[in-house]
Amino acid sequence: MKAVGAIRGAMVVAVWLSAMASAVPADVIVLKEGQRLVGDIVLEKDSKLYIDVGVTVLAVPREQIESVEYADTGRVGDAVEPNQPVGGGEAEAELPGASLYRTANLKKATIEQCVARVAEAVVKVSSAAGTGSGFFINEQGYVITNYHVIERETRISVVVFRKGAKGYERQTFKKVRIIALNPFVDLALLKVEDMGLKAAAYAHLGDMESVEVGEPVFAIGNPLGLERTVTNGVISTKSRVFEGLVYIQTNADINPGNSGGPLFNLAGEVIGVTNMGYIFYGGLGFAIPVNYVKDFIDHYEAFAYDKDNPNTGYRYFQPDGRRRQDRPEFLRHKDTTGDSGGAPQP
Secondary structure, three states: OHHHHHHHHOHHHHHHHHHHOOOOOOEEEEEOOOOEEEEEEEEEOOOEEEEEOOOOEEEEEHHHEEEEEOOOOOOOOOOOOEOOOOOOOOOOOOOOOOOOOOOOOOEOOOHHHHHHHHHHHEEEEEEOOEEEEEEEOOOOOEEEEOHHHHOOOOOOEEEEEEEEOOEEEEEEEOOEEEEEEEOOOOEEEEEEOOOOOOOOOOOEEOOHHHOOOOOEEEEEEOHHHOOOEEEEEEEEEEEEEEOOEEEEEEOOOOOOOOOOOEEEOOOOEEEEEEEEEOOOOOOOEEEEEHHHHHHHHHOHHHHEOEOOEOOOOOOOOOOOOOOOOOOOHHHOOOOOOOOOOOOOOO
């Protein structure tokens, strides 16, 4: 109902834009109720289409769509500058559906261009146990990192690298709150609370649906304490399984200290969180897929941190003991072949 209300609330805008359609080429979404939405289709998913109607970006469920008329089928998703959100201008036009994180339809660029735009979003996470990496997911100072980077720790600091007149300047923040922990997928959500009024530079989250094996990627982190290290490679596979979880495998170098840092595609979008690598074997790095990250953030309240229990988030319950102590029925008799098969007798 919320989606229907949003669509109807934009009808006036859509009608006004329809009158201009003959002068300005645009995409058209025809709804089953007869209304027409005119604008730029900026993203297509299995369940929804996202259309920029000028004053906002609408998410239109596919079950409400009668037909789609494209102004230029080769144009969709290509009209955005590198690392600039859909809509252009100084204000960000975010795609609907995001919670604490931000998404946008970004155009691919070179690694140099992407690094220049996203480097400030990557941070260094430190505790008494050691150091790792992380990245801001919004302007309010929320940070994603690995659970194992801060495991059993409560006093955490975050180092931010901001561009200054003489290069990057380090700034350390020590008032860091643990928001949520999920040890099963090795993720943690933090919040830097002493940043003042200055907004954090953040990275957009990508979509695993668009990730392809063989595509170039790069990681930014602090391996072995070497701050702001950039490594690059390709996606070796996006479906490597360890202990029941799927990981992205990459040949970009991942070393201790990279843990919790972002793995980017060439649009500057985070497609994974680096968390594993083989120290003595180059080209074997692994990252948590971004769909796990989004799910963790969307449901972070379920993994809310309890200050009285640093390992909060899970507890194993022992199954009930057997109430009947006699042998199970199937062990009391020989099988139908007449061979006991060595089964114990009552």
